[in-house]
Amino acid sequence: MAVYTHLGPEQVSLFLSQYDVGDLIALKGIAEGVENSNYYLETTKNRFILTLYENRVDPADLPFFYALLKHLHEAGCKVPRFIADRDGRWLQEIAGRPACLIEFLHGVSVTQPNRLQAEATGAALGQMHAALADFQPQRPNSLGISVWRSLARQCTTSGLENIYQGLAQRIEAECDFLELHWPKDLPMGAIHADLFPDNVLMLGNQVTGLIDFYFACTDFCGFDLAVTHSAWCFAPDGSTFHPDLSAALLAGYNRHFAIDVPTRDALPLFLRGACLRFLLTRCYDWINTPANALVTRKDPLAFLRRLDFYSDKDNISAILG
Ligand SMILES: Nc1ncnc2c1ncn2[C@@H]1O[C@H](COP(=O)(O)OP(=O)(O)O)[C@@H](O)[C@H]1O
Ligand SMILES: N[C@@H](CCOP(=O)(O)O)C(=O)O
Numbered sequence: 001m002a003v004y005t006h007l008g009p010e011q012v013s014l015f016l017s018q019y020d021v022g023d024l025i026a027l028k029g030i031a032e033g034v035e036n037s038n039y040y041l042e043t044t045k046n047r048f049i050l051t052l053y054e055n056r057v058d059p060a061d062l063p064f065f066y067a068l069l070k071h072l073h074e075a076g077c078k079v080p081r082f083i084a085d086r087d088g089r090w091l092q093e094i095a096g097r098p099a100c101l102i103e104f105l106h107g108v109s110v111t112q113p114n115r116l117q118a119e120a121t122g123a124a125l126g127q128m129h130a131a132l133a134d135f136q137p138q139r140p141n142s143l144g145i146s147v148w149r150s151l152a153r154q155c156t157t158s159g160l161e162n163i164y165q166g167l168a169q170r171i172e173a174e175c176d177f178l179e180l181h182w183p184k185d186l187p188m189g190a191i192h193a194d195l196f197p198d199n200v201l202m203l204g205n206q207v208t209g210l211i212d213f214y215f216a217c218t219d220f221c222g223f224d225l226a227v228t229h230s231a232w233c234f235a236p237d238g239s240t241f242h243p244d245l246s247a248a249l250l251a252g253y254n255r256h257f258a259i260d261v262p263t264r265d266a267l268p269l270f271l272r273g274a275c276l277r278f279l280l281t282r283c284y285d286w287i288n289t290p291a292n293a294l295v296t297r298k299d300p301l302a303f304l305r306r307l308d309f310y311s312d313k314d315n316i317s318a319i320l321g
Contacts, residue, residue, distance in 0.1 A: 002030065002031070002032065002033035002034050002035070002036065002037060002038060003029035003030070003037045003038070003039075004036075004037045004052075004054045005037045005052050005054065005095050005096075005097055006029075006095075007027070007037075007039060007050075007052075007094065007095060009024060009027050011094065011095065012024055012027055012039070012041065012050065012094075015050075015092065015094050015099070016041070016043065016101075018085040018086065018087075018089075018092070019083065019084075019085045019086065019101060020085075020086055021043050021045055021046060021048065021083065021101070022043035022044035022045030022046065023043055023044045024041060024042075024043055025042050025043060025044060026040070026041065026042035027039060027040075027041055027042075028040045030049075032109070032198060033198075033212070034285070034296075034298070035054065035056055035057065035212075035214060036051050036052060036053055036054050036057060036214070037051070037052040037054055037097070038050070038051050038052075039051075039052075040104070041101075046104070047104040048083065048101050048102060048103070048104050049080070049101075049102040049103075049104055050094075050099060050100075050101055050102070051099060051100050051102055052094060052095065052097040052098070052099045053097060053098045053099065053100075053214075054097065056142075056214070056215075057098075057214050058142075059091075059098040061139055061214075062091055062098065062100070063091075063137075064137050064138075064139045064216070065213050065214060065216060066082050066090060066091075067135075067137050068132075068135065068137070068190055068213060068216055069081055069082065069213060070082075071131070071132070071135050072128060072131055072132070072210075075131035076127075076131070077124070077127055077128050077131050077210065078105070078124070078207060078208055078209050078210060079209065079210050079211070079213070080102050080103040080104070080105050080209060080211060081102070081103045082100050082101070082102055082103075083100075083101040083102065083103060085101075105201050105208055105209030105211065106201070106203065106208055106209075107201025107202050107203050107207075107208035107209050108201065108202060108203075109197050109198045109199070109200060109201060109202070110197055110200075110202055111197065111236070113197060113232055113245060114205070115244050115245060115248040116205035116248070117202060117205050118232050118233070118245040118246075118248040118249040118252070119248040119249065119251060119252035120202070120205055120206060120207045120252060121195070121197075121200050121207060121228065121232060121249060121252065122228070122248065122249035122250060122251065122252025122253035122254075122255075123207075123252035123253065123255055123256055124200070124207045124210055124252075125192070125195060125224065125225065125228050125252075125253055125257075126252065126253040126254065126255060126256030126257035127256045127257075128192065128210065129189060129191075129221045129224070129256075129257045130256055130257050132189050132190045132191075133189065135189070135190050137190075138190075138218040139190075139216070139217045139218055140217060140218065141193065141217040141218065141219045142217065143193070143215060143277055143281060144217070144219055144277075145178060145179065145182050145273060148175055148178070148273075148276055148277065148280055149172075149175045149179070151280045151281070151284060152168070152171045152172065152175060152280055152283075154284060155280070155283045155284055155287055156287075159283070159287040160283060162287075163283055163286060163287075163300055163301070164300075164301060164304065167283075167304070170304070171276070171279070171280070174272065174276050174307065175276070177272075178269065178272060178273050178276065181269055182269060182273070183220070183262070183266045183269070185262075186220050186222065186260075186262055186263050186266060187220070187221065187260060187263065188218055188219060188220055188221075189218065189221055190216060190217070190218055191216065191217060191218070191219050191220075191221060191223065191224035192210065192213060192215070192216055192224055192227075192228075193215040193216055193217055193219065193223075193224060193227060194212060194214075194215040194227065195210065195224070195227060195228040195231065196228075196231040196232075197231065197232060198212075199211050199212040220263065220266070220270065221257070221259070221263065222259065222263040222264070222266055222267055222270045223270045223273060223274065225250075225253060225259070225267070225270070226267060226270035226271045226273065226274040227274040227277070227278075228249065228253075229246065229249060229250070229271060229274070229319075230271060230274045230275055230278070230303070230306050230310070232245055232249055233245045233246040233249060234302075234305075234306055234309075236302060237299065237301075237302045237305070238301070238302040238303060238304070238305030238306045238309070239305055241309055241315070243318065243319075246319055250319075264320070267320060268310065268316045268320070271310040271316070271319075272307060272310050272311060275303045275304075275306045275307035275310060276303075276307060278303040279300050279303035279304055279307060282297075282298050282299065282300035282302075282303060283300045285297055285298070286300055
């Protein structure tokens with residue numbers, strides 16, 4: 001459960017008194033998520049999410065996320081907005097943590113997506129990339145290729161070998177390969193960078209919300225597509241690839257965003273890079289998550305299996321034609 005900072009109703013009621021959102025009638029810690037503490041709140045007027053920023057979110061980045069969500073909302077994308085208090089402040093502090101009150105969106109995250117849901121997600125990602133073409137603010141990707149090798153070293157050889165024998169060397173070799181071939185001059189834009197099924201809210205086959213923009217950054221759109229592909233088109237443990245979901249996701253995306261040829265040519269690299277990024281952060285968390293943290297660690301090897309799959313040229317040809 002991702003509740004690192006515990007809050008009581010009195011504390012939250014006091015916090016809410018700065019806003020014009022009614023009185024607290026229900027407060028619940030949210031089990032899902034790994035990065036921040038999230039609470040579900042009901043007031044006499046509405047429902048909200050209260051997020052306390054922990055772990056990897058740097059408060060200095062919050063204005064970027066605020067501007068991004070505002071821009072996307074104004075462009076008609078289904079994303080939650082930050083709520084401002086009576087004085088117009090959307091960034092607050094509670095229990096010593098930076099915190100924001102956020103619009104609640106209806107919907108649930110699917111765990112076994114079907115073809116129509118994959119297509120709707122591809123479409124939502126394409127719409128988002130199209131809407132962000134004129135978004136100016138920038139944020140470097142703090143979990144991009146420039147940090148992968150140092151992240152691997154922070155995991156230490158023995159830490160990685162405890163997870164899987166041969167993993168340290170496999171990761172080192174993948175860093176060598178990707179650093180050598182990674183494109184430099186492709187078009188960049190703001191990207192979500194973590195559009196896993198748990199970050200897409202759906203009602204039936206319709207997307208009702210894209211959430212959790214806290215890894216959003218400026219990087220290649222093709223990398224975002226690769227992250228989403230790796231997250232949506234496999235069984236969760238990475239053991240089985242679902243070609244029907246892949247075709248649907250790419251079709252949905254292509255309907256809304258025209259990918260340029262150099263980006264398309266770089267997709268095989270981006271797919272491998274996406275796997276390495278999540279393999280590394282999952283390894284780091286596997287090794288470093290304190291035993292008493294109320295959070296479920298995610299299996300790093302699920303992304304090693306995906307990496308193996310994307311490293312096979314025949315598999316790539318079957319995906320991209
Ligand atoms: N705006 C929102 N509307 C509805 N539910 C939300 C919203 N934001 C977060 N949630 C719920 O909280 C959970 C955790 O949020 P998330 O931002 O993914 O956390 P983390 O950043 O810790 O991974 C989500 O899976 C979802 O159930
Ligand atoms: N999506 C990442 C971990 C980040 O978790 P999220 O709940 O913030 O999406 C992974 O699966 O490794």
